[in-house]
Each structure stands twice: as structure tokens, then as C-alpha cells.
Amino acid sequence: MEKRVRVRFAPSPTGGLHLGGVRTVLYNYLYARANGGDFVLRIEDTDQTRFVKGAEEYILDCLKWCGLMPDESPVVGGPYAPYRQSERKEMYREYAMQLVGQGHAYYAFDTTEELEEMRRVLKTDEHSSVQYDHNTRKRMRNSLTLSADEVNDLLNNGTPYVIRIKVPENETIICNDMIRGNVMFDSNLVDDKVLLKADGMPTYHLAVVVDDYLMKITHAFRGEEWLPSAPVHLLLWQYLGWIADMPQWAHLPLILKPDGNGKLSKRDGDRLGFPVFAMNWYDPAKDETTMGFREMGFMPQAFVNMLAMLGWNSGEEKEIYSLEELVEKFSIERVHKGGAKFDFEKAKWFNNQYIQLTDNETLADLVMPYIAEHGHNPSRELLVKVIALVKDRCTLLPDFWAQGSFFFTTPETIDETLIRDAKWNENKELFFAAWMDKLNELADWTDVAIEQSAIELLPAFTLKKGDIMLPLRIMLVGGKFGPGVYHIAELIGKAETMARIKRVIG
RNA sequence: GGCGUGUUGGUCAAUCGGUUAAGACGCCUCCCUUUCACGGAGGAAUGACGGGUUCGACUCCCGUACAUGCUACCA
Structure with missing residues (x-):
């Protein structure tokens, strides 16, 4: 019988959720949904x-905003709880000890200084970086070089130690990747x-294997x-004897x-000047906020x-x-x-597309906060009409204010030089004065009627339609x-239209 | 330095040996619009480079270059 598909997103709560992180979530989510599987969120907080603080909640909020909620997580729980590695601390030690017992891992007592010294001494021009491996471990202080008694003494004295994996010599390790095929490594390198740090916490390497096994993860992206x-x-x-249950891996390309x-x-x-995090991230240590896609005015679906x-x-x-189509494809x-x-230009294009695709009522809910931000509270009816008129020139949500503020309030400044550039003359001034009287009498305040009244009046001033627009x-x-x-005139109403004209011609 | 991975226009990318090498973003020209946009029509790649294999290669193989990741008691 086929195993039930289970995937996981396993971030470290160390800061804002990066674009690449969200994409990893997405691919995991899509795979789980497409295969009727489970998507779990596991917090990898082994590095104290x-x-x-707050990063875990933030990650959850981002997933929620994106509509990519996990089926199992620290907050909703699940059959394999706990989902925070710090709360699973004791499990890892057990397996680390098992490995030591089997001879696949060993105690290492080297201090940071000793490690640095080793790397410094062994470093050559050919090898700028020296690793703790099958070769160098022979000259370090570990349970491979020390006698059993010495090791026991050190352990009994409470000497700090780590547990390291004993990588075999002269083997070719073949890792199969769903998108790259077989990748081969020389074990000597x-x-x-x-595996287990001096503070008793596992490193990523041990924790990810143990948890993926215990949580029955089938695919690891x-x-x-x-x-x-x-x-x-x-x-x-x-x-650990779990090779038959090892998940299939896929290593996603970088952004x-x-x-x-x-x-x-x-x-x-x-x-x-563009965001990298899904949502605003406030860093408590630096007391600074980094802009997110959400706050910049992106719609989650577009993002x-x-x-x-x-x-x-x-x-x-x-x-x-749509997310549903993505699941399918x-x-x-x-x-x-x-x-x-x-x-970023392409990212904005996606948002523009989603704005065009979204109905005006829905858009009204999304846009309202940005209007309110400027101290205005238009009726929903007006807002929907404005949205219909300006949406095709809006890319990000705040653009609705930039493109439509004049519907809600009289423009603060009129660029008179622009009017002069438009060949302003006495003739035009006289026209507007006369037109005001006509507008005042206009019963049918629609764009067509307003335009018509202007057209009728223009010849008397030897002007053309384009002269006054x-x-x-x-x-x-x-x-x-x-x-x-004329659409604008209709929407802002007779009184406001006339007031704005009067403001300029006096 | 070592090891791993990758390389189609400025960017995202299709093509799974035979096409005029799609499409999108961005850019440029024109049309529409006497605003700004939308929209429409066009323009711009000898497929990193060099060798093979093959009747035929962007597609397969090798080498080179370049890029990128890792090389912590971080993930």
C-alpha cells in the first residue's frame, strides 16, 4: 500500500520570512494537496x-496571509506533537547515544580553541579550509583516540563534549534528488x-533526520x-536503520x-527598494521594521x-x-x-493582473484601509465606482489613493503652470465663466450631458473640444x-465640480 | 582552495535531436486616447565558449569559462 504523503516546512524562528521560504512552503503545500497528503509545520529552534522571540508567531501569520496553512503545527498540534524541536530535546539524545553505541558516532571533547588551533595549523595554500573528518579526527581528543577509561573519566567529570558522526572512508554516497537525479559524493570529503551539541541540543543534521522519521515525512523539499x-x-x-523510510528529497533552486x-x-x-519578506518584520533586537509584500500593497494570491x-x-x-489550479498543475x-x-517589476505585474481580475466589491474591502489612512471615509457606493474607474492604472493597493484621491477630496494644490502650458488664454477663461452658468442649470448630471453642454458652448468662443479638456x-x-x-465631473458631483472650476478662474 | 550544483534575449522562461528558438516582464517605435493608463500592431537571441557523437544538437557526451551553494557545537 502506498504511504500517505506527508511533507513539512521546517523554518528556524530567527527572523522575517523570506521569499524563498514562502516558495518552499508553497511547493510543499501544493505537493501535499495534490496528493491528498498532510502538510506539517515544524519549528527548528535548536539554536538558542x-x-x-515572536518569529514563530510571525511565520504562522505569514502562512495564514498566504493561505497556506499547515495541517499540523505547534499551535494546532497533531498526532506527532510536539512540533517544536526544543520540546523534543530528549528524543535526539537517545538516538545520538544509539549511534555511539553502534560505533557510528563518537564523543569529541575538543574545545573551540583546540578546533581553531587544528584548523590554523593544518591549513595550507592548497586547502584553505580544514574539516574535522576521517583524517583529522585521529589527532583530536575524542573517544576514537582516547582510551575507554579516559573517556569515562572525562564524562564523569562533566567535561563538555559533542557527539559527531563517524563518516566512513572510501565510499561513494549517492543521493537521489527528485529534480536533479543522482548526486554523488566521496565520503572522504x-x-x-x-550531531549533538555541548548544550545537549541536536544540530540540524540529527534533528531533521529524527523528526522526519518520527513524523513519517515522505517528501522533503x-x-x-x-x-x-x-x-x-x-x-x-x-x-539509524530507517533507510526504507527515508523521504524523497528535492533541493529547490535559490532565488x-x-x-x-x-x-x-x-x-x-x-x-x-523592494520587499524580501512576506510581511512587515519587526526586529526587536535592532528595533527596526523591514517592509513586507503585504504592507507594500500586494494581494496574497498574486504574491x-x-x-x-x-x-x-x-x-x-x-x-x-489560482491556488487550486496550481495544486492541479x-x-x-x-x-x-x-x-x-x-x-520586482514582474512581481508588480502579477499584482496588477490580480487587481484587474478581482471584482470591485472585493477590492473595496482591500482598498478601504488605504483611503482611511489618509483620513477619508467614503461611502462604499462611491468607493466601488471610483475603483471601477481607476483600477486599470493601479498596480499596488496604495495606488488607489494616488490615482483616486481627488474623488474624495479637493486637490490640495493645482499646478497652474500646467494650465498655462495647455495654452491658457482669455478666451478659455471666458468660456469657463459662461459654462459655469450652464452647468448650474444642468438638470441631468451625467458625463454625457456635461460633455454635451460644453460642446454646445464651445463654438461661441471659437474653441474646440480638445482646447478645454x-x-x-x-x-x-x-x-x-x-x-x-466628464466621468470625474459626474462622480464628484455638480457642486464640487463647479467649486473646483471656480477656484481656478476666480 | 576543496566539494556540490547550475548556465536559452536585460529578467522569468517553452523546447524532452529536425521549429522562422514560444510566451511573459521590462525596454523602444507606431496606433488608439487632445491627460495618465488600458488596449492593439511592430522591434530587438547567430541558445556561455570550445570540442565531439549524429544525416541533423539549444537539446546527448567531454573540456573550459563563468556563476552560485556549502565548507560552524547556524540553520
């Missing part, structure tokens, strides 16, 4: 020095990674930066910075869609997919091997932008 440590994990699965080289970092966002297409492609020309085999540079626009909106002028 990097733990940041793999180092004896620490993680960032490409983990590929080099895959052989250690494979060895652990083997030594790179748009310019230059390297993977995308928070700094790039600050530098280039998720954009991420899905960064490193994966269905093979069709279509680019706009997504396949891990079509995920790219190479990293992709992040393009720009001046009128500037009087009404304050600048050279916005929907059709």
Missing part, C-alpha cells in the same frame, strides 16, 4: 543563540558533523543550500538578487502566484493561476535546477492623470 549536507543525512538514515550575484537577501531589498512561477513553469503559456519534476533572479482636468484633479474628465 539565534532564537528570536564529507566531514564528521556534530528544501533549499539548494542543503544539498552539500545531504550525504550526512543519508548516512544517518542508514545508521537570486536581481542585479549582481548571489542569493537574495534582506539587504538587497533595502538597497533596491503566491508570482512565487510559484519563480523556478517552476507548467509548460503552458498561462501565467496566472504543479509537479516537482518541472521545478528548475538553476536559480532565478528576482524581478486639459485645463478642465487640471482644475478637477490637479494634474495630468486620471480617467475621463
Whole structure:
């Protein structure tokens, strides 16, 4: 019988949730949903020095915003609780001891200074980095070089120690990856990674294997930066006797910075002016907030869609997919091997597309906060009408204010130079004065009727339709932008229209 | 330095040996619009480089270059 598909997202609560992190969540989520499986969230908080308070809640909030909620997590629990590694501390020791007993791991008593000394002494021009491996372990203080009595003494004295994996010599370790195929490693080049730290906490390597086994994870999708440590994990699965249950791996390509080289970092966002985190992240240590996609005015559906297409492609020309469609179309085999540079312009395009696709009523709910932010509280009816008029020129949610503020309030400043540029003359001034009287009498206040009244009056001043449109626009909106002028006049109403004209011609 | 991974236009990318090498973003030109957009029509790649294999290669193999990741008692 086929095993039930179970995937997990296992972040460390150390800061904001990065674009790449959300994409990893997405691919996991899509795979679980497509296969009727479970998606679990496990918090990997084994490094107490990097733990940041609030980060776990923040991650959950991001997943919620994106609509990618886990089936099992520290907050909703599940059959394999606890889901926080710090709360599973004792389990790891048990397995580490098992490995020591089997001779697949050993105690190492080397201090930080001794390790540094070893690396310094052994470092050569050829090898700028020296690792603790099958070779160097022979000259260090560990249970492989010390006698059993010495080891027992050290242990009894409470000497700090770590447990390291004993990587075998002269073996080829083959790791199968769902998107890269077989990747081979020479065991002589793999180092004896620490499994259990001196503080009793496991390192990632031990914890990820133990938990994936205990939580019955069938597929493990993680960032490409983990590929080099895959052989250690494979060895652990083997030594612990669980190789038949080892999940299938897929190492996802990195998301790179748009310019230059390297993977995308928070700094790039600050530098280039775009967000890197899903939502605003407040760093309590530095007392500073980093802008998120949500606060910048992205719709979660657009954000998720954009991420899905960064490193994966269905093979069709279509680019706009709902989450349901993604579940149906997504396949891990079509995920790219190479990293992709992040393009903020394209990200904005996705949002623009979603704005056009979203009905005006729904949009009204999303846009309202941005209008309220400027101290206005328009009726829903008005807001919906405004949205209908300006949505095709809005890319991010705050654009609705920038593109439509003049519907809610008289423009603060009128750029009179723009009117002069529009060949302002006495003739036009006289026209507007006369038109005001006509408008005042106009019973049918619709864009068509307003325009008609202007057209009827124009010949008397030897003016053409186009002569007055720009001046009128500037009087009404304050600048050279916005929907059709007569539509604007209709929406803001007779009194306001006349007031704005009067304000300019006096 | 070592090891791993990767390399189709500025960017995201299709193509699973035979096509005029799709499409999208961005850019440029024009049309529409006497605003700004939307929309429409166009423009821009000798597929990192060099060798093979093959009747035929962007597609397979090798090498080189470049990029990127790891090389912590961090994940």
C-alpha cells in the first residue's frame, strides 16, 4: 500500500520570512494537496543563540496571509506533537547515544580553541579550509583516540563534549534528488558533523533526520543550500536503520538578487527598494521594521502566484493561476535546477493582473484601509465606482489613493503652470465663466450631458473640444492623470465640480 | 582552495535531436486616447565558449569559462 504523503516546512524562528521560504512552503503545500497528503509545520529552534522571540508567531501569520496553512503545527498540534524541536530535546539524545553505541558516532571533547588551533595549523595554500573528518579526527581528543577509561573519566567529570558522526572512508554516497537525479559524493570529503551539541541540543543534521522519521515525512523539499549536507543525512538514515523510510528529497533552486550575484537577501531589498519578506518584520533586537509584500500593497494570491512561477513553469503559456489550479498543475519534476533572479517589476505585474481580475466589491474591502489612512471615509457606493474607474492604472493597493484621491477630496494644490502650458488664454477663461452658468442649470448630471453642454458652448468662443479638456482636468484633479474628465465631473458631483472650476478662474 | 550544483534575449522562461528558438516582464517605435493608463500592431537571441557523437544538437557526451551553494557545537 502506498504511504500517505506527508511533507513539512521546517523554518528556524530567527527572523522575517523570506521569499524563498514562502516558495518552499508553497511547493510543499501544493505537493501535499495534490496528493491528498498532510502538510506539517515544524519549528527548528535548536539554536538558542539565534532564537528570536515572536518569529514563530510571525511565520504562522505569514502562512495564514498566504493561505497556506499547515495541517499540523505547534499551535494546532497533531498526532506527532510536539512540533517544536526544543520540546523534543530528549528524543535526539537517545538516538545520538544509539549511534555511539553502534560505533557510528563518537564523543569529541575538543574545545573551540583546540578546533581553531587544528584548523590554523593544518591549513595550507592548497586547502584553505580544514574539516574535522576521517583524517583529522585521529589527532583530536575524542573517544576514537582516547582510551575507554579516559573517556569515562572525562564524562564523569562533566567535561563538555559533542557527539559527531563517524563518516566512513572510501565510499561513494549517492543521493537521489527528485529534480536533479543522482548526486554523488566521496565520503572522504564529507566531514564528521556534530550531531549533538555541548548544550545537549541536536544540530540540524540529527534533528531533521529524527523528526522526519518520527513524523513519517515522505517528501522533503528544501533549499539548494542543503544539498552539500545531504550525504550526512543519508548516512544517518542508514545508521539509524530507517533507510526504507527515508523521504524523497528535492533541493529547490535559490532565488537570486536581481542585479549582481548571489542569493537574495534582506539587504538587497533595502538597497533596491523592494520587499524580501512576506510581511512587515519587526526586529526587536535592532528595533527596526523591514517592509513586507503585504504592507507594500500586494494581494496574497498574486504574491503566491508570482512565487510559484519563480523556478517552476507548467509548460503552458498561462501565467496566472489560482491556488487550486496550481495544486492541479504543479509537479516537482518541472521545478528548475538553476536559480532565478528576482524581478520586482514582474512581481508588480502579477499584482496588477490580480487587481484587474478581482471584482470591485472585493477590492473595496482591500482598498478601504488605504483611503482611511489618509483620513477619508467614503461611502462604499462611491468607493466601488471610483475603483471601477481607476483600477486599470493601479498596480499596488496604495495606488488607489494616488490615482483616486481627488474623488474624495479637493486637490490640495493645482499646478497652474500646467494650465498655462495647455495654452491658457482669455478666451478659455471666458468660456469657463459662461459654462459655469450652464452647468448650474444642468438638470441631468451625467458625463454625457456635461460633455454635451460644453460642446454646445464651445463654438461661441471659437474653441474646440480638445482646447478645454486639459485645463478642465487640471482644475478637477490637479494634474495630468486620471480617467475621463466628464466621468470625474459626474462622480464628484455638480457642486464640487463647479467649486473646483471656480477656484481656478476666480 | 576543496566539494556540490547550475548556465536559452536585460529578467522569468517553452523546447524532452529536425521549429522562422514560444510566451511573459521590462525596454523602444507606431496606433488608439487632445491627460495618465488600458488596449492593439511592430522591434530587438547567430541558445556561455570550445570540442565531439549524429544525416541533423539549444537539446546527448567531454573540456573550459563563468556563476552560485556549502565548507560552524547556524540553520
